[in-house]
Amino acid sequence: MDETEFAAxxxxxxxxxxxxxxxxxxxxxxxxxxxQATLVKCFRSWTKVTGADNREAYVYRMLVNTVRxxxxxxxxxERSSADVxxxxxxxxxxxHVAVEVTDAVHRALSGLSKVNRDVVVLRYFVQLTEAQxxxxxxxxxxxxxxxxxxxLAQLATDHHLADLTGRTSS
Amino acid sequence: MTDLERLWDDVPVGxxxxxxxxxxxxxxxxxxxxxxxxxxxxxxALGALAAAFVAGTSVTGGPGGxxxxxxxxxxxxxxxxxxxxxxxxxxxxxxxxxxxAAGQELVGPWGWEQQWPxxxxxxxxxxxxxxxxxxxxxxDQAKVTRATSSDTGTNVQEAxxxxxxxxxxxxxxxxxxxxxxxxxxxxxxxxxxxxxxxxLAGTADAEILLAGDTVVVVGDDRVQTVDVSDPAAMEPRTRxxxxxxxxxxxQHGDDLRLVISTGLPELDFVQPNRRRxxxxxxxxxxxxxxxxxxxxxxxxxxxxxxxxxxxxxxDCADVAIPSTTAPLGTTTVLGFGADDVAxxxxxxxxxxxxTTYSSTDxxxxxxxxxxGWDGWGCATCTSRVVPTAGDGTTQVxxxxxxxxxxxxxxxxxxxxAVRDRWAMDEVDGVLxxxxxxxxxxxxxxxxxxxxxxxxxLLEVGRLDDIAPGEDITAVRWFDDLAVLVTFRQVDPLHTxxxxxxxxxxxxxxxxxxxxxxxxxPLGERRLLGVGEGPVPARGGRTSWGAQAGLxxxxxxxxxxxxxxxxxxxxxxxxxxxxxxxLAWLPGIRTVVTVVAHGxxxxxxxxxxADGRMSNELVxxxxxxxxxxxxxxxxxxxxxxxxxxxDASYLDVRxxxxxRDRATD
Numbered sequence: 107m108d109e110t111e112f113a114a115x116x117x118x119x120x121x122x123x124x125x126x127x128x129x130x131x132x133x134x135x136x137x138x139x140x141x142q143a144t145l146v147k148c149f150r151s152w153t154k155v156t157g158a159d160n161r162e163a164y165v166y167r168m169l170v171n172t173v174r175x176x177x178x179x180x181x182x183x184e185r186s187s188a189d190v191x192x193x194x195x196x197x198x199x200x201x202h203v204a205v206e207v208t209d210a211v212h213r214a215l216s217g218l219s220k221v222n223r224d225v226v227v228l229r230y231f232v233q234l235t236e237a238q239x240x241x242x243x244x245x246x247x248x249x250x251x252x253x254x255x256x257x258l259a260q261l262a263t264d265h266h267l268a269d270l271t272g273r274t275s276s
Numbered sequence: 277m278t279d280l281e282r283l284w285d286d287v288p289v290g291x292x293x294x295x296x297x298x299x300x301x302x303x304x305x306x307x308x309x310x311x312x313x314x315x316x317x318x319x320x321a322l323g324a325l326a327a328a329f330v331a332g333t334s335v336t337g338g339p340g341g342x343x344x345x346x347x348x349x350x351x352x353x354x355x356x357x358x359x360x361x362x363x364x365x366x367x368x369x370x371x372x373x374x375x376x377a378a379g380q381e382l383v384g385p386w387g388w389e390q391q392w393p394x395x396x397x398x399x400x401x402x403x404x405x406x407x408x409x410x411x412x413x414x415x416d417q418a419k420v421t422r423a424t425s426s427d428t429g430t431n432v433q434e435a436x437x438x439x440x441x442x443x444x445x446x447x448x449x450x451x452x453x454x455x456x457x458x459x460x461x462x463x464x465x466x467x468x469x470x471x472x473x474x475x476l477a478g479t480a481d482a483e484i485l486l487a488g489d490t491v492v493v494v495g496d497d498r499v500q501t502v503d504v505s506d507p508a509a510m511e512p513r514t515r516x517x518x519x520x521x522x523x524x525x526x527q528h529g530d531d532l533r534l535v536i537s538t539g540l541p542e543l544d545f546v547q548p549n550r551r552r553x554x555x556x557x558x559x560x561x562x563x564x565x566x567x568x569x570x571x572x573x574x575x576x577x578x579x580x581x582x583x584x585x586x587x588x589x590x591d592c593a594d595v596a597i598p599s600t601t602a603p604l605g606t607t608t609v610l611g612f613g614a615d616d617v618a619x620x621x622x623x624x625x626x627x628x629x630x631t632t633y634s635s636t637d638x639x640x641x642x643x644x645x646x647x648g649w650d651g652w653g654c655a656t657c658t659s660r661v662v663p664t665a666g667d668g669t670t671q672v673x674x675x676x677x678x679x680x681x682x683x684x685x686x687x688x689x690x691x692x693a694v695r696d697r698w699a700m701d702e703v704d705g706v707l708x709x710x711x712x713x714x715x716x717x718x719x720x721x722x723x724x725x726x727x728x729x730x731x732x733l734l735e736v737g738r739l740d741d742i743a744p745g746e747d748i749t750a751v752r753w754f755d756d757l758a759v760l761v762t763f764r765q766v767d768p769l770h771t772x773x774x775x776x777x778x779x780x781x782x783x784x785x786x787x788x789x790x791x792x793x794x795x796x797p798l799g800e801r802r803l804l805g806v807g808e809g810p811v812p813a814r815g816g817r818t819s820w821g822a823q824a825g826l827x828x829x830x831x832x833x834x835x836x837x838x839x840x841x842x843x844x845x846x847x848x849x850x851x852x853x854x855x856x857x858l859a860w861l862p863g864i865r866t867v868v869t870v871v872a873h874g875x876x877x878x879x880x881x882x883x884x885a886d887g888r889m890s891n892e893l894v895x896x897x898x899x900x901x902x903x904x905x906x907x908x909x910x911x912x913x914x915x916x917x918x919x920x921x922d923a924s925y926l927d928v929r930x931x932x933x934x935r936d937r938a939t940d
Contacts, residue, residue, distance in 0.1 A: 146297055248496070248497070
C-alpha cells in the first residue's frame with residue numbers, strides 16, 4: 107500500500123481536520139486525538155476509497171462519527187492515538203491561547219443544533235461540496251442546503267445580538 | 277461570521293504527526309491480520325461501509341426517469357384546476373420550457389446567483405418613531421384565548437391541525453422516535469413503562485405523526501409508515517423514498533400532507549478563469565447552455581415506494597406555472613391517508629413557495645422573498661431588511677383542503693416578506709399576514725388582511741409603519757387580535773385589533789428590554805413571553821440570557837409585564853427556536869419549558885399564581901441533543917419528559933408545606 111500517498115494526504119488534511127473537530131465541539135487536545143484516530147481509520151480502507159470526491163466525504167464522515175462517539179463516552183484507551191504517552195505530544199502552541207480560541211468557538215456555535223452545526227462546519231468552513239457534505243452526514247443534498255441557510259441565519263442572529271448587547275462577540 | 281472565520285484561522289494547529297499516525301496504523305493492521313475470526317467483523321464492516329460510500333455518492337442529482345408520466349404507484353386523486361395566477365402546464369415540453377427560460381435568467385458566470393444568503397448587518401443608532409393609532413374600538417371585542425397542545429401532545433400553531441414531532445401520544449401510549457428507532461411507552465400507570473421498540477432503517481433525522489393505529493415517520497427525504505395497533509409488536513409497513521426534501525407536514529384527522537421543496541438543480545457549472553481563457557461572458561454562456569440541457573427530471577421530484585422503481589410524483593401537465601414572476605423551484609403537496617400512503621394525491625406548483633401555513637380547511641403556501649430562507653423560517657432572523665432575489669413581494673397560494681387532496685382556490689401578492697409560518701393566519705376566510713420590510717417597501721412592518729374574491733386574494737385592510745427599523749420576532753394570532761413582538765434593542769410588544777378586517781388598528785404597545793421569541797397565551801388575561809433579555813450576573817453586573825415574562829393583557833391598550841424569570845447568563849430558551857419545547861398545563865397553572873446552557877438542558881417549571889411566576893429547574897439532559905428534549909402533557913395534569921435516551925414522568929406537583937423542593 108502506498109504509504110507515501112497516504113502520508114502526503116495526512117499532512118495536507120491535518121490542519122483542516124483539527125479545525126473541523128474544534129468547531130464540532132472538541133477541545134484542542136481532543137480535536138488532535140480525533141483527527142489522528144480518523145486518519146488511522148482511513149489508512150485501513152485507503153485502497154478501497156479511491157476517487158477524490160469519495161475520499162473527502164469518507165474522511166469527514168469518520169471524523170464526525172469519532173467526535174460524536176467521544177462525546178458519548180470517555181475516551182477509550184483502545185483508540186490508537188491514545189497509545190502515545192502525554193509527554194510525547196509536541197505542544198507547538200500556547201495552551202492558554204488554545205483554550206481561549208476554542209472557548210470562543212464553542213460559545214459562538216452553542217446556539218446551533220447538532221445537525222445544523224455539522225452542516226455549517228463541513229459545508230461552509232471545510233468547504234466540502236454539497237454532495238460530499240450530504241454523503242458525509244448521510245442526509246439528502248437538499249437537506250444540506252436548507253440546514254446550511256438555517257445555520258448561517260442563526261449565526262448571523264447571534265452575532266447581531268452580540269453587536270447590540272455589547273456581549274463579547276468573539 | 278467573519279469573527280468565526282477569523283477564529284477558524286486562529287485555531288493553533290501544529291504540523292501533522294504523520295509518523296505517529298503511520299506507526300499506529302501499522303500496529304493496528306498487524307493486529308488486524310491475526311486470527312481472521314476475531315477481526316473479521318471489523319473487516320466486513322469497513323468493507324460494507326466503504327462500498328456503501330462509493331455507491332452512495334453517485335446517487336445525488338443523476339437523471340432519473342425521463343419523460344413525464346408517473347407510474348402506477350402514485351396518483352389517483354382529482355387534479356387541481358388552476359386559473360389566473362396559476363396556469364396548468366399542459367405538457368412536459370411547456371413545463372420544461374418554463375424552467376429553462378426562468379433558469380437561464382437566473383444563472384450567472386459562477387452558477388446560480390446568490391448562492392449564500394445575504395446577511396444584512398445591524399448598523400447605526402436605534403431610532404424609533406412609532407406612529408401609534410390608538411383606535412376607539414372597544415377593547416373587549418379583541419381577546420386573547422388560551423393555547424394548548426394538540427391531542428397528540430405537540431404544541432402546535434393551529435388548533436385542529438397537527439404537526440410532526442419527536443414524540444406523540446394518544447393519552448395511553450406514548451411513541452418516541454430517536455436515532456432510527458421507534459419506541460412505545462405505557463403512560464397510564466404510576467410509572468412510564470417501556471412497551472416495545474422497532475428499528476427503522478433510515479435517517480436519524482426524522483419526526484412522527486400519529487393517525488389512529490399508524491405512526492408515520494417523516495424524514496428529510498423519506499416516509500415510513502408503522503402499524504402500531506399492537507405497541508408491543510410494531511410493524512413497519514410502507515416506505516416511500518423521495519428525491520427532494522420534505523419541508524413540513526400537516527395532519528388533519530387521518531389525512532396527512534407533506535410539502536416537498538425541489539430547489540434548483542446542481543449542475544456542473546463553470547467559472548470564469550482568466551488563465552484558461554474563460555471570460556465572465558463565456559462562463560455565463562456555458563452555464564446558460566447547461567440549463568438549456570436540463571431535462572424535466574432535474575426539476576421535478578420523484579418517489580419510489582418500497583424500493584420500487586422511481587416515478588415522478590406529478591404528471592407534468594398538471595404542474596401549475598405562475599403567471600407572474602415567482603422564485604424558481606417546485607413545491608409539491610403530497611396528500612395521503614395514513615393507512616394507504618401509496619395512493620397519494622399531488623398538487624404541484626412550479627415556484628419555490630414552501631413557507632406553509634395550514635388552517636383547518638386551507639393550506640397556504642408563500643414564496644420566500646429572501647434567497648435561503650427556507651420553509652422552516654427563522655424565528656429570530658435579524659436582517660434589517662429581508663434580502664430579495666425577486667421583487668420584494670410575496671406571493672401566497674391558497675389551496676383548499678379536499679380529503680387527502682387539495683383544490684386550488686386562489687392566489688395573491690403583497691409587498692413585503694412573510695418571514696415564516698407564524699406570520700400567517702386565517703380565520704373565517706380572512707387571511708392575515710404579518711409582513712416584514714423588503715427592499716421594495718418602507719422601513720416598517722405591516723399587518724395585512726386579505727379575502728378571496730373569485731380566485732384572487734385581495735387586500736381588504738392594512739396597518740403600516742409598525743415599528744420601523746425593527747424585526748418581528750414573534751406573532752400570535754387570535755380571532756380578533758394579533759400580538760406582535762418586534763426587536764431592536766428594546767422589545768415593543770404590540771397588540772393589534774383585527775375585529776374589523778378592513779381596519780386593523782394598533783391598540784397598545786409595551787416597551788421592555790430584551791425580546792420574546794415565543795408568545796404563549798394562557799387565557800384571556802395572561803400571556804407568557806419567552807425569549808432573551810438582560811439578566812443579572814455575578815458581581816451585580818448585567819449580562820444577557822434566557823428570560824420569561826408574564827404579561828397582563830386584560831386591557832389590551834395597556835399591556836403590563838407582571839413578572840419575569842431570569843435564567844443564567846449565556847443560557848437560551850429552547851422554545852425560541854422550537855415551539856415544541858414548551859407545554860402549558862392549565863389545570864395546575866404550570867408551564868414547563870426547556871432552557872439550555874451550553875450542552876446542559878434543564879426543564880424550567882414555571883408556576884403561576886397571583887400574577888407572579890416561580891421557577892424551579894429540573895436537570896433534563898446533559899451532553900446529548902438538548903434540542904430533542906420534549907415535554908408531553910397528558911390528562912390529569914401529568915407531563916412526560918422525553919430525552920434522547922428515556923421517557924419518564926416529570927414531577928410538577930407544587931411544593932407543599934415549607935419549601936419542599938423536588939430533587940434534581
